[in-house]
Amino acid sequence: MIFLSMLVIGISLVAALPTPVQKRTDCTFTSAASAIAGKKSCSSIVLEDIHVPAGETLDLSDLEPKTKVVFAGETSFGYKEWDGPLIRVSGSNIVVLGTTNHIINGGGERWWDGQGTNGGKTKPKFFYAHGLDNSLIAGLNVKNTPVQAFSIESNHLLLTHITIDDSDGDDLSAHNTDAFDVGDSTHVTIRKANVHNQDDCLAVNSGSDILFTGAYCSGGHGLSIGSVGGRSNNKVENVKIEKSTVVNSQNGIRIKTDYKQTGLVSGVTFSNIRLSNISDEGIVIEQDYENGSPTGTPTTGIPITDLTVEKISGSVQSDAAPVYILCGEGSCSDWTWEDVDLSGGQASDKCANVPNGIEC
Numbered sequence: 001m002i003f004l005s006m007l008v009i010g011i012s013l014v015a016a017l018p019t020p021v022q023k024r025t026d027c028t029f030t031s032a033a034s035a036i037a038g039k040k041s042c043s044s045i046v047l048e049d050i051h052v053p054a055g056e057t058l059d060l061s062d063l064e065p066k067t068k069v070v071f072a073g074e075t076s077f078g079y080k081e082w083d084g085p086l087i088r089v090s091g092s093n094i095v096v097l098g099t100t101n102h103i104i105n106g107g108g109e110r111w112w113d114g115q116g117t118n119g120g121k122t123k124p125k126f127f128y129a130h131g132l133d134n135s136l137i138a139g140l141n142v143k144n145t146p147v148q149a150f151s152i153e154s155n156h157l158l159l160t161h162i163t164i165d166d167s168d169g170d171d172l173s174a175h176n177t178d179a180f181d182v183g184d185s186t187h188v189t190i191r192k193a194n195v196h197n198q199d200d201c202l203a204v205n206s207g208s209d210i211l212f213t214g215a216y217c218s219g220g221h222g223l224s225i226g227s228v229g230g231r232s233n234n235k236v237e238n239v240k241i242e243k244s245t246v247v248n249s250q251n252g253i254r255i256k257t258d259y260k261q262t263g264l265v266s267g268v269t270f271s272n273i274r275l276s277n278i279s280d281e282g283i284v285i286e287q288d289y290e291n292g293s294p295t296g297t298p299t300t301g302i303p304i305t306d307l308t309v310e311k312i313s314g315s316v317q318s319d320a321a322p323v324y325i326l327c328g329e330g331s332c333s334d335w336t337w338e339d340v341d342l343s344g345g346q347a348s349d350k351c352a353n354v355p356n357g358i359e360c
C-alpha cells in the first residue's frame with residue numbers, strides 16, 4: 001500500500017515537471033493549413049505563395065512571443081460570402097514583414113458591388129490586428145480588399161510602410177474600404193502608409209496615444225476621428241495626425257461624433273497636412289452622426305475639446321466647402337486653429353456653434 005502511494009506521488013511529481021522546451025525553428029509554409037498547424041513550433045514563419053481556402057482565416061492568432069511572420073510571393077484567398085477576417089495575427093513581441101516583391105491580394109473585385117458593408121454581398125474583413133501588442137507590422141503590400149483593410153485593437157503596435165492599393169475599386173464599385181480602423185487601442189503608430197481606397201484612410205473610433213504620420217491618402221474619405229459614440233469605448237484621447245497628404249478624396253480631415261450619445265474627443269491634433277482636389281469638405285467637424293449618416297442636428301454628449309488644427313494647406317473643388325463645423329452648444333471648446341489656408345470652394349452656410357476666431 002505504501003509502495004503504491006509512493007508510486008502515485010512519483011508519477012504526479014514527474015507530471016508536475018515542466019515539459020522540455022521545444023526547439024523552435026525557421027519554417028516555410030506553402031499552405032494555410034500547414035502554417036496554422038505549425039505556427040507554435042516556429043520562431044520564424046515564411047508564408048510562401050499561400051492560397052487561403054474560401055471561408056477560412058489565415059489564423060496566426062496566439063503566436064508564441066517573438067515570432068516573426070514573413071509574407072512572400074502572392075497570398076490569395078478563395079471566394080465566399082462571409083464576414084472574415086481573411087487574416088488574423090495576435091501575440092506579443094511579434095514582427096510581421098513582407099519580402100520586397102510580395103503581394104497580399106484580397107481579390108476584392110469578386111465581392112465589390114457598390115454597397116460595401118451596407119448590403120449586397122457579405123464581404124470578409126481583411127486583417128485583424130487584435131491583441132497584437134508590443135509588435136511591428138512593416139512593409140506589407142496589400143491589394144483589392146473586399147471591404148475594410150486593417151482593424152486595429154492593440155497596445156503598442158507600430159505599422160510602418162504599408163501600401164493598400166484598392167485603386168481597381170474606383171471603376172469596380174469598391175465601397176467602405178477603410179485603410180486603418182483603430183479602436184480600443186493605446187500607443188499605436190502608423191507611419192508612412194500609402195493608400196488608395198474608397199473610404200477613410202484612417203478612422204479612430206476610440207483609444208489613446210495614437211500617432212499617424214507621413215501618409216499619402218488618395219481616392220477615399222480622408223483622415224477621420226470617428227464616428228465616435230455608441231460603442232463600449234467612446235473616448236478618443238491624445239491622437240496626432242500629421243505630415244500627410246490627402247488627394248482626390250471626399251474630405252481632408254474630419255471628426256464625427258454621434259447624435260445623442262456620450263463620450264469624449266480630447267487632445268486631437270491635425271498638423272502639417274496638405275489637401276488637394278477635395279470634393280465635399282476640406283475640414284469637417286460635426287456632432288450629429290447617427291447610423292453612419294449626418295442628421296443635421298448636433299448634440300452635446302461627446303464634447304470635442306483641446307483640438308489643434310494647424311498648418312493645413314491646399315485646395316478643395318469648386319463646389320466643396322473648405323471648412324464645415326457643426327457643434328452643439330458649448331460642446332466644442334479649447335480649440336487652437338492656426339495656419340489653415342485652403343483655397344477653392346464656397347463657405348458653408350450650415351456651420352453652428354463655431355468656437356471664437358474660426359472662419360467657417
Ligand SMILES: *[C@@H]1O[C@H](CO)[C@@H](O)[C@H](O)[C@H]1NC(C)=O
Nearest residue numbers: 219247248249250277278279
Ligand atoms: C479629383 O477627384 C475626383 C474624385 O473626387 C476624381 O474623379 C478626379 O479625377 C480628380 N481630379 C484630378 C485632376 O485628379
